[in-house]
Amino acid sequence: LVDESYKRIAEVDGKVQSFLTLDEEKARAYAKELDEVATPEGLLFGMPIGVKDNIVTKDLRTTCSSRILENFNPIYDATVVQKLRQDQAVTIGKLNMDEFAMGSSTENAALAKTKNPWNLDYVPGGSSGGSAAAVAAGEVLFSLGSDTGGSIRQPAAYCGVVGLKPTYGRVSRFGLVAFASSLDQIGPVTRRVEDNAYLLQSISGVDPMDSTSAQVDVPDFLSGLTGDVKGLKIAVPKEYLGEGVQPEVKQSVLDALKVLEAQGATWDEVSLPHSKYALATYYLISSSEASANLSRFDGVRYGYRTDNADNLLEMYKQTRAEGFGNEVKRRIMLGTFALSSGYYDAYYKKAQQVRTLIKKDFEDVFENYDVIVGPTTPTPAFKIGEKTDDPLTMYANDILTIPVNLAGVPAISVPCGFQDGLPLGLQIIGKHFDEKTVYRVAHAYE
Ligand code: GLN
16 A cells, blocks of 8 residues: 555656655565565554654654745654554645645645645635645545645645544644644545544544643544434534535535435524634634744754844845745734734634534524534535635635634544545534534435
């Protein structure tokens, strides 16, 4: 499998550009070692896997697709990478992304331009564009992405693969380069729902190195994949099929609901009334957290340092001016502004209050329903370059994925048809720590 993986990468990655760094020598050596194992024990024994480039890998370049980390070689493995290794998966290499995971198209990447394997003129989505494209193009069987506002589910939808954002706290974030710490989660991208459950099984669990990882049992995610959804109650928020959602996208969701109905589930229309505030809330909170998190890139501790400075302050400023791309600078400025004295109460604090209301919307619906279903995105993938000059339309892409991160609940995107030759995604949202039911519904539909 590892040989096949590198063969496929050699064939197609020149065009798709999913990978930033390959770990070929070590991966092949490890695969050889596994060949000698008499009785395979690891859950992911010998499976080729790609890792998003904001997840640190010991002695393997980890760039976040940023100039500022272009030559950064971490001295430790993220917890998820250690867990994959314990389960005997083989890391093939590191996957491209929007710089520091800020974006929805992987066009903000400083080091490569990933394309949608279904049509190379289109974006793969983002920020985990490399993770989704690599799986869709058959370069790896599994990959890891990260999702702060939709970055696993949106590219999974655009590339026609399965992507899950776990419940906040389900998976350790130790070794994930932080973007917005109260929203970030690592999650699996695969072709099939069953594979996805295997990968989540491997990476889940409490971690003493991450105080935000939750002390909850990890159930057997695979045991729910029975194909049975009899008696299951589905809620469909009217806000998710309203304005801005293309008719074909809406139709694909209604068709999917028919499939689930035929298998014994029922559905009703519900409301998540605060959805309209989610985008603004998300950009205030995520940018505020990003402005604090990214202060560590100062030219001293990690990666790039400018040559064009005569004193320390100039060195900080010049390093950041040269090292960060435009979108990253935009977020840092937005966040610094929202947190500054005199504005904090009006912006950051208000956003936190609205976040609570958004979370409550979900809790109210989940009192009577098992899952929430809707589209992952309002449209299929867009053309490369189409939205690069207009950050606001780019941000609007995540309107259906962002509320999930604000609420901290799990959600998956599974392929649900095509529009003009481009894949569409069905989003299934679950209760806190109920990935099992999310998988059950996704698997029954798939
Ligand atoms: N597209 C959103 C943003 O730019 C979400 C990114 C993410 O989930 N990492 O912030």
